[in-house]
Each structure stands twice: as structure tokens, then as C-alpha cells.
Amino acid sequence: MIFGLLVLHVAVCVVLACAGRRLGRSSLLVGAVPPACSALWGAARLGASPPATADVTWVNGLDLAMTFRVDAFAEIMTLIVSGIGVLVFVYAFGYFGPGATHTGRFATTLLAFSTSMLGLVWADSVWTLFVFWELTSVTSFLLVGHKSTDTEVLAAARRALMVTAGGGLVLLAGLLLVTGEAGTTLISELAPVDGTAATIGAVLVMIAAATKSAQVPFHPWLPGAMVAPTPVSAYLHAATMVKAGVVLVAVAGPALGGIGAWKGCGLAFGVASIVWGALGALRHRDAKLILAWGTVSQLGMLITLFSVGTPVAVLAAVALLVAHALFKGALFLIVGEIDVRAGTRHIDELGGLARSMPVAFAAAVLAGLSMAGAPPLFGFVAKETAIQAALGLDGAEAWVVGFGVIGGSVLTVAYTFRFLVAVFGPGPETPLSPRRHALSVPPLVLAVGGLAAFAVLGPLDAVLAPAAVRLSGGAPVDHLHRWPGLEPALAISAVVLVVGAIVGLALGRTPGQAPADHAGRWTDASIDGMVAFGRATVVRVQHGSLPVYLVTMAAVAPLAATPLLADISLDHLVRWHTPLQGVLAATVVGAALALCWVGTRLGAGLALGAAGITVAAVFVIHGAPDLALTQLLVEAAIVVGFVLAFGHLSRSFPKTGLRWRTVRMTVAGLGGVAVVIGLAAASGNPVGAPPLAELAAASVGEGGGSNIVNVILTDIRGLDTLGEVLVLATVALGVQALARAASSREGSAS
Amino acid sequence: MIDGSAPMIRLGIRAASPFATVVGCYLLFAGHNNPGGGFAAGLVFGAVLALRTIAGFHRPTYGIPLVAAGVFVVAAVALMPLLWGDPLFDQQVLSVEVLMLGKIKTGSALPFDLGVAAIVVGTVIAALDGLGAAEFAADPPANSDRGERE
Numbered sequence: 001m002i003f004g005l006l007v008l009h010v011a012v013c014v015v016l017a018c019a020g021r022r023l024g025r026s027s028l029l030v031g032a033v034p035p036a037c038s039a040l041w042g043a044a045r046l047g048a049s050p051p052a053t054a055d056v057t058w059v060n061g062l063d064l065a066m067t068f069r070v071d072a073f074a075e076i077m078t079l080i081v082s083g084i085g086v087l088v089f090v091y092a093f094g095y096f097g098p099g100a101t102h103t104g105r106f107a108t109t110l111l112a113f114s115t116s117m118l119g120l121v122w123a124d125s126v127w128t129l130f131v132f133w134e135l136t137s138v139t140s141f142l143l144v145g146h147k148s149t150d151t152e153v154l155a156a157a158r159r160a161l162m163v164t165a166g167g168g169l170v171l172l173a174g175l176l177l178v179t180g181e182a183g184t185t186l187i188s189e190l191a192p193v194d195g196t197a198a199t200i201g202a203v204l205v206m207i208a209a210a211t212k213s214a215q216v217p218f219h220p221w222l223p224g225a226m227v228a229p230t231p232v233s234a235y236l237h238a239a240t241m242v243k244a245g246v247v248l249v250a251v252a253g254p255a256l257g258g259i260g261a262w263k264g265c266g267l268a269f270g271v272a273s274i275v276w277g278a279l280g281a282l283r284h285r286d287a288k289l290i291l292a293w294g295t296v297s298q299l300g301m302l303i304t305l306f307s308v309g310t311p312v313a314v315l316a317a318v319a320l321l322v323a324h325a326l327f328k329g330a331l332f333l334i335v336g337e338i339d340v341r342a343g344t345r346h347i348d349e350l351g352g353l354a355r356s357m358p359v360a361f362a363a364a365v366l367a368g369l370s371m372a373g374a375p376p377l378f379g380f381v382a383k384e385t386a387i388q389a390a391l392g393l394d395g396a397e398a399w400v401v402g403f404g405v406i407g408g409s410v411l412t413v414a415y416t417f418r419f420l421v422a423v424f425g426p427g428p429e430t431p432l433s434p435r436r437h438a439l440s441v442p443p444l445v446l447a448v449g450g451l452a453a454f455a456v457l458g459p460l461d462a463v464l465a466p467a468a469v470r471l472s473g474g475a476p477v478d479h480l481h482r483w484p485g486l487e488p489a490l491a492i493s494a495v496v497l498v499v500g501a502i503v504g505l506a507l508g509r510t511p512g513q514a515p516a517d518h519a520g521r522w523t524d525a526s527i528d529g530m531v532a533f534g535r536a537t538v539v540r541v542q543h544g545s546l547p548v549y550l551v552t553m554a555a556v557a558p559l560a561a562t563p564l565l566a567d568i569s570l571d572h573l574v575r576w577h578t579p580l581q582g583v584l585a586a587t588v589v590g591a592a593l594a595l596c597w598v599g600t601r602l603g604a605g606l607a608l609g610a611a612g613i614t615v616a617a618v619f620v621i622h623g624a625p626d627l628a629l630t631q632l633l634v635e636a637a638i639v640v641g642f643v644l645a646f647g648h649l650s651r652s653f654p655k656t657g658l659r660w661r662t663v664r665m666t667v668a669g670l671g672g673v674a675v676v677i678g679l680a681a682a683s684g685n686p687v688g689a690p691p692l693a694e695l696a697a698a699s700v701g702e703g704g705g706s707n708i709v710n711v712i713l714t715d716i717r718g719l720d721t722l723g724e725v726l727v728l729a730t731v732a733l734g735v736q737a738l739a740r741a742a743s744s745r746e747g748s749a750s
Numbered sequence: 751m752i753d754g755s756a757p758m759i760r761l762g763i764r765a766a767s768p769f770a771t772v773v774g775c776y777l778l779f780a781g782h783n784n785p786g787g788g789f790a791a792g793l794v795f796g797a798v799l800a801l802r803t804i805a806g807f808h809r810p811t812y813g814i815p816l817v818a819a820g821v822f823v824v825a826a827v828a829l830m831p832l833l834w835g836d837p838l839f840d841q842q843v844l845s846v847e848v849l850m851l852g853k854i855k856t857g858s859a860l861p862f863d864l865g866v867a868a869i870v871v872g873t874v875i876a877a878l879d880g881l882g883a884a885e886f887a888a889d890p891p892a893n894s895d896r897g898e899r900e
């Protein structure tokens with residue numbers, strides 16, 4: 001079933017890619033079908049056990065397999081990814097309007113992203129997870145850069161790609177270290193690990209999670225990505241993709257939670273992001289940016305709670321994960337509707353929307369109160385549990401987490417109220433375009449979802465608790481409570497709401513300037529620096545001087561002979577089998593020496609030919625006519641090549657400096673020494689007798705030929721020959737391309 | 751510049767090329783039981799073409815298509831046995847009775863060798879092109895874009 005669903009996603013993707021242009025806007029509705037199927041499947045599976053698994057092995061010996069496992073946590077993520085996916089597809093249908101272009105391409109990429117995200121949350125093998133992790137980065141890049149004619153959009157897309165894909169490389173390194181230490185590549189089988197390698201690996205995995213989940217200091221890509229169409233912002237940058245880092249921290253928690261550095265890094269990233277993100281949300285004046293900075297803060301809260309790793313904290317984190325997907329998705333979609341209908345989302349230009357957009361206003365209030373953690377909404381339950389988790393800790397951790405959770409909650413309430421007042425507050429009424437149902441219904445569904453989740457908390461708890469049990473390593477987990485009773489947590493919650501509301505209402509419509517995007521500029525500057533460094537390296541390494549390339553290659557190749565130094569044996573050496581060998585050897589050496597001293601190119605070519613033909617004679621003496629024949633023919637072909645090339649070159653070799661001459665002589669000498677070492681070592685250590693009799697029998701019997709050499713080439717080792725001729729074919733293509741490049745340069749120069 | 755239009759050279763190359771071609775064909779078919787094979791045959795054919803190019807008889811331009819065809823044949827020979835469940839490269843031996851020539855034994859190694867020879871010849875032609883074979887052509891072909899620009 002798992003593979004079936006993935007294949008369905010990919011198949012519809014292919015159909016949309018082919019027919020998207022013809023289908024136009026309705027391709028968005030076609031694209032909603034696979035997520036709907038996945039969401040239904042996930043819903044039907046809720047509470048089922050054992051987990052659904054599927055795997056297909058690719059390379060057996062290397063543990064490379066596509067392995068999927070849908071457990072209690074993955075089911076919840078499936079519902080978030082696919083359920084919100086359906087709503088976003090429907091919403092996008094309204095967002096783009098009848099006249100929009102490239103909607104087919106958009107639907108294809110959005111569905112591709114949805115598929116990657118499903119693969120990510122279903123993955124059990126870390127390599128499967130890694131592949132889908134990078135796929136989400138790439139599809140996110142394409143979606144952010146959807147309006148590909150705008151340079152600001154392209155810069156934002158590049159920033160998002162570099163940060164998240166770079167984080168992917170860090171993830172790869174971390175996973176290699178962790179799986180090497182744990183001895184398994186299956187996430188479900190990871191046992192708690194420790195040691196230096198595992199610690200470094202854990203820190204790398206945490207850094208990767210922080211890049212994907214836009215944690216300080218990697219956060220600037222997320223506000224930058226708000227140039228994307230709003231369906232993308234709501235889906236990728238609120239509900240799903242930015243959760244990938246959180247999901248990683250969650251599923252790796254049971255195995256890595258015992259490592260001190262893992263928790264320390266997680267808390268540092270998390271608490272810093274809670275505070276800095278919330279402050280950003282309080283200062284920005286673009287409604288979408290306010291939400292984006294709020295997302296940074298909320299993701300920090302999730303990372304903090306999952307890093308703490310106690311059963312209560314994990315339960316709070318799972319609840320907040322669901323709640324955040326509902327309320328932040330809804331708020332983004334509402335801002336998108338305002339953007340489409342009012343033509344702006346700057347809070348100074350919006351006014352009177354509470355009256356002119358009553359449905360959106362109601363949905364925004366529901367979602368906003370859930371975000372602030374006010375009863376009777378699901379956000380309240382999540383926040384109460386989080387405060388309880390913070391109060392249940394002790395030592396320095398209690399202070400840090402307590403500061404993060406409680407301080408973050410105050411700031412969250414504050415920016416929520418500021419958002420609601422600033423966007424929907426009174427003011428000169430903004431003119432609106434007509435209402436579209438596809439735009440207003442999805443956010444309402446999500447916002448009411450927060451209320452419904454509070455109403456049916458019992459059944460919901462039965463779904464969320466097993467996920468928390470799975471993510472806290474099997475420890476028993478408490479239940480979610482609609483009303484916690486008169487406890488310190490409730491008092492804290494009340495104080496948080498009152499203080500936050502006062503701050504938020506006071507800040508509501510105060511005029512001001514949006515803060516400058518320093519961190520974003522630094523990020524772009526470091527990406528520019530990296531690109532410039534790469535370019536400078538290429539210029540230095542690929543300088544285009546053929547002699548230097550050849551000398552470098554020839555200088556490195558002899559290094560291969562160094563391990564053979566120990567194997568040299570001279571005992572078996574004889575002077576010669578026949579005196580003729582001595583004559584031929586002397587001829588080869590003489591020709592080689594002549595080649596070194598002769599000053600003209602033609603003379604050098606002749607000396608080279610003499611050496612080659614003498615070597616062919618050596619082959620004949622040793623009874624290898626095939627080798628000799630090939631050698632002779634190659635010599636002939638080389639002569640023709642020389643004849644052609646000499647037409648373009650000077651008669652004599654150019655004069656070179658003494659130093660360059662010395663370098664080349666040294667390298668040539670080294671090459672000769674290396675060959676001698678290799679031959680002396682190889683002939684001194686024959687590995688068993690050559691299986692001549694078997695080869696001869698196989699040659700006549702299976703190959704149907706009596707020339708063993710050629711039967712080996714065409715039959716017994718046919719695959720090797722296939723590889724060799726493919727190399728030859730590649731060389732032909734390369735020669736042709738080089739010749740064409742050279743002739744077109746000549747042509748343009750003349 | 752080497753003068754490819756000298757009469758003795760032209761005559762020699764013209765006289766030798768049919769014999770060299772026959773030798774190449776012999777190598778191609780003999781390879782299975784005697785020294786020779788696709789690679790050697792390809793080199794002989796390539797040398798013939800190169801000499802004829804230098805002498806200005808003609809200038810082959812079908813290098814890359816020839817390479818492509820060779821790769822296709824070689825890959826087909828390699829993969830065909832998989833269709834009927836045999837391992838990769840499984841040799842099919844064929845014996846036929848031909849009038850006058852007696853019993854001829856051949857196999858799927860022959861098309862394989864043909865493919866290899868085609869790739870080698872194609873590579874030689876591509877290299878000739880790259881080394882400026884156009885300058886040896888008796889009269890520069892009109893369809894060459896270099897000829898037009900200069």
C-alpha cells in the first residue's frame with residue numbers, strides 16, 4: 001500500500017508534467033487526488049498496529065534499501081502532510097484565478113513536494129530519509145522560485161536552496177557517523193549510542209535539523225522564502241517542510257537523547273529561535289513576514305521540547321506540532337486571501353477588514369487564539385502541557401526551558417494580538433475584489449479544526465499518546481487534559497495571556513519601520529563568498545595548460561607503486577630466455593634515449609615508433625601474436641595522427657627553461673622507476689598458476705572459438721570489453737566536441 | 751604542411767587501400783580462431799580511411815553516427831541473451847553449410863566484433879576531424895561552416 005500510494009503520487013506527477021499546459025488551472029484539482037488518497041489511508045490506519053512497512057532492496061551488501069515504516073507518529077504526519085495538502089491544492093485553485101499562467105507547472109512541483117514530504121515522514125532507512133530530505137529542498141527551491149522572472153525571488157530561492165541543501169550535506173555526514181556507531185541504518189532499530197563519533201554525528205544531525213527548520217542563525221531563508229506564492233508558504237513554510245527538521249529531531253531523539261551535546265545544541269538553537277523569532281514577529285510590518293517570524297519562534301519551541309525528551313515534553317511537542325499545522329496553515333491562507341483581494345499585505349495599508357471580510361476574520365480569531373494558547377482551543381492544551389513539561393525539570397535545564405517556554409509564550413500572545421489588531425483593526429476601509437470560495441473555505445476548515453480538536457480531545461489523545469510513546473523511547477506517557485485543574489501551570493498560563501495581550505494590543509497599530517534584514521544580507525554575502533571561492537579555485541586548478549595537466553597526472557601516477565616496494569624480489573630474475581630479448585631491449589632503450597635527445601618533432605615521432613615496434617617484436621617472441629598485432633596497428637594509427645598534427649606545429653620542439661626541464665625529467669624518471677617497481681613486484685609474486693587448461697576448454701566449449709585471447713574479450717570477459725568500447729565511444733564524442741569548440745572559437749576570432 | 755597531393759603518395763595509397771581493406775576483413779572474421787578481432791580490424795579500416803583522407807580522396811564525416819551504431823550493436827549483443835533467460839553475453843554458436851565454401855561456423859561474437867570495429871573506425875574518423883582533416887580535402891567541401899566563414 002505504501003508503494004502503491006507513492007507510485008500513484010509519482011504517476012499523477014508525470015501526467016501533470018505532460019498535460020499541465022493543457023489542463024491549466026484544473027491541474028491543481030487533479031493534483032489534490034493523490035494527497036486525498038494518502039490522507040484517507042492515514043486516517044483509516046489511525047490507531048492500527050503493528051506499523052505498516054514496505055521495503056525494496058537495491059544493493060544488498062551495502063545496506064542500501066528503500067525502507068518505509070508508518071508508525072503512530074508517521075500516521076499523524078501523513079494526515080498533516082496530505083490533509084493540509086488537499087486543502088492547499090483547492091486553495092491554490094482559487095489563489096491563481098482563471099488568468100494565471102504556469103499553473104500546470106506549479107501543480108506538478110507542488111505534488112512532487114508533497115510526495116517527497118510523504119517519503120520523508122514514512123522513511124525508516126536513514127538513506128531513504130536523506131534522499132527525500134534533499135528532494136524536499138529541491139522542490140522547495142522550485143516552488144519559492146515559481147515567479148522566475150523576478151531577481152528578488154531568485155535570490156530568495158537560491159538562499160533557501162543553499163541553506164537547506166547545505167544542511168542536507170551536514171545531515172549525510174552526521175548520519176554516516178551515527179549509523180556507523182549504532183550498527184544499523186533503520187531508524188526504528190537505532191539503539192541509544194554514545195562515544196566521540198556518535199557525539200559529533202549527533203551535533204551534525206542537530207545542525208541539519210536547524211537549517212531545515214530555520215533555527216537561529218540559519219533562519220533568514222524562511223522570511224526570504226515569503227516571496228513564494230501563498231499556498232507554498234502555507235504548505236511548505238508553515239505546515240510541512242520546515243517540520244522536517246523537527247521530525248528528524250523527534251525520531252532520532254530516543255537514540256541520541258542521551259548525548260549531552262545533542263540536548264545542549266537543541267536547547268541553544270530552540271530557545272534562541274523562540275526569542276529572536278518572536279521579536280522579529282513583533283517588529284515586522286508585512287503580515288506574511290509577521291507569520292514567518294512567528295513560525296521561526298514556534299519551530300524553536302518544537303525543537304526545544306523534542307530536545308528535552310521527557311515523556312511530557314514529547315507529548316507537548318506532538319500536540320503543538322498538530323496545533324501549529326492547523327493554526328499557522330490557516331493564518332497563512334487568510335493572509336494570502338487578503339493579499340489576493342486587497343492587493344497588499346502591508347499592515348499600514350489594511351483597514352476595516354474585520355467588517356469587510358467577516359469569514360476570514362472569524363477564522364483568523366479562532367486560529368490566532370489557538371496560536372496564543374487560549375481556551376477552548378487545541379493550542380491551549382499544547383501550551384499547558386509544554387509549561388507542565390518545563391515545570392517538571394530541574395537544575396539549569398529547568399531555567400533555560402522555563403525561560404524559553406514561558407517567555408516565548410508571552411511573546412507569542414503579544415505578536416498574535418498585534419497581528420490580529422494590525423491586520424483586521426479599524427482604519428480607512430481597504431477596497432476588495434470579489435470573494436472566492438476556494439480561498440475562504442480552506443482556512444476556515446483549518447481554524448475550526450483547532451476548535452474541533454479541543455472538543456474531541458479524548459479520541460485525539462488516543463492517537464497522539466502512542467506517537468509520544470514511540471518518540472520517547474517507549475516510556476509511559478501521560479494524557480492530554482482539556483482542563484488541567486487549578487495548578488501552577490494554569491496560573492502561569494493566565495498570567496502569560498494577560499501580559500501578552502496587553503503588550504500586543506499596545507503595540508497593535510503603533511507606526512514604525514520594519515527592521516533591516518542584516519542576517520539575510522550576511523547569509524547572501526556568505527553564499528556569494530562561497531561561489532566566488534569556488535570560481536577562484538576552478539580558475540587556479542583548471543588553468544588550461546596541457547603540459548601542466550600531463551605533468552601533474554604523471555607525477556601522481558607513480559605514487560600507486562609505493563605499496564609495491566615491499567613486494568620486490570630479485571631471486572627469480574634471469575638474464576634472458578633467448579639472446580634476442582637482449583637485442584630488442586637494447587633497441588627499445590636506444591630508441592627511448594634517442595627520443596630524449598632529438599630536437600625535431602619528426603625525429604621524435606620516428607624514435608617513438610621504433611620503440612613501439614620493437615615492443616611488438618617482444619610480444620611476438622613471447623608468443624602473443626594478438627598483442628603484437630594490436631600494438632603494430634596502434635603504432636600505425638599514431639603515425640597517421642602525427643602526420644596530421646605536425647602540419648599545425650613547428651618543426652622543432654620549443655625551447656624551455658631549465659627549471660621546467662628539470663621538473664619534467666624528474667617526473668619522467670619517477671614514472672620509469674614506478675613501472676620497474678611494479679613489474680619487479682608483480683613478477684615476483686605470481687598468484688597461483690594461470691588457469692590455462694580451463695580457459696582453453698571454456699574457450700572452445702562455450703565460446704566456440706580457438707583463439708583464447710579473443711574469446712576472453714568477446715565472451716568470457718565480454719562485460720569488460722563492453723566497458724572499454726564505451727570508453728572509446730566517449731573519447732570519440734570528447735574529441736568531436738573539442739574540435740568543434742576549437743573551430744567555433746577560430747571562426748569567431750577571424 | 752605535408753604534401754598529400756604528391757602523385758607517388760596518392761598512387762601508392764590508392765593501390766594499397768583495397769588490399770588493406772581485405773586484410774581488415776580477414777582480421778574481423780579470423781579473430782575467433784586466429785590472431786585478429788574487431789579492434790584490430792577497426793584499426794586497419796581506420797588507417798585506410800586516414801591515409802585516403804591525407805591523400806585527399808575523400809573526407810569521411812560520419813564518425814559519431816558510426817560510433818553510435820557500434821555502441822547500439824554491442825549493447826544489443828550483450829543484452830539479447832537476457833531476453834530468453836540466458837546470462838549476459840551468452841554466446842550463440844551458429845554453423846551453416848554454404849555452397850562452395852563448406853561448413854562455416856560463426857556466432858554472436860561476430861556482430862560484437864563488428865560493433866567494436868565500428869566504434870574504433872568512428873573514433874579514428876572523429877580524431878581525424880579534430881586534427882584538421884578538412885585541410886587535406888582536395889577541394890574544401892561547401893557545406894563545411896569553416897569553409898564558409900574563411
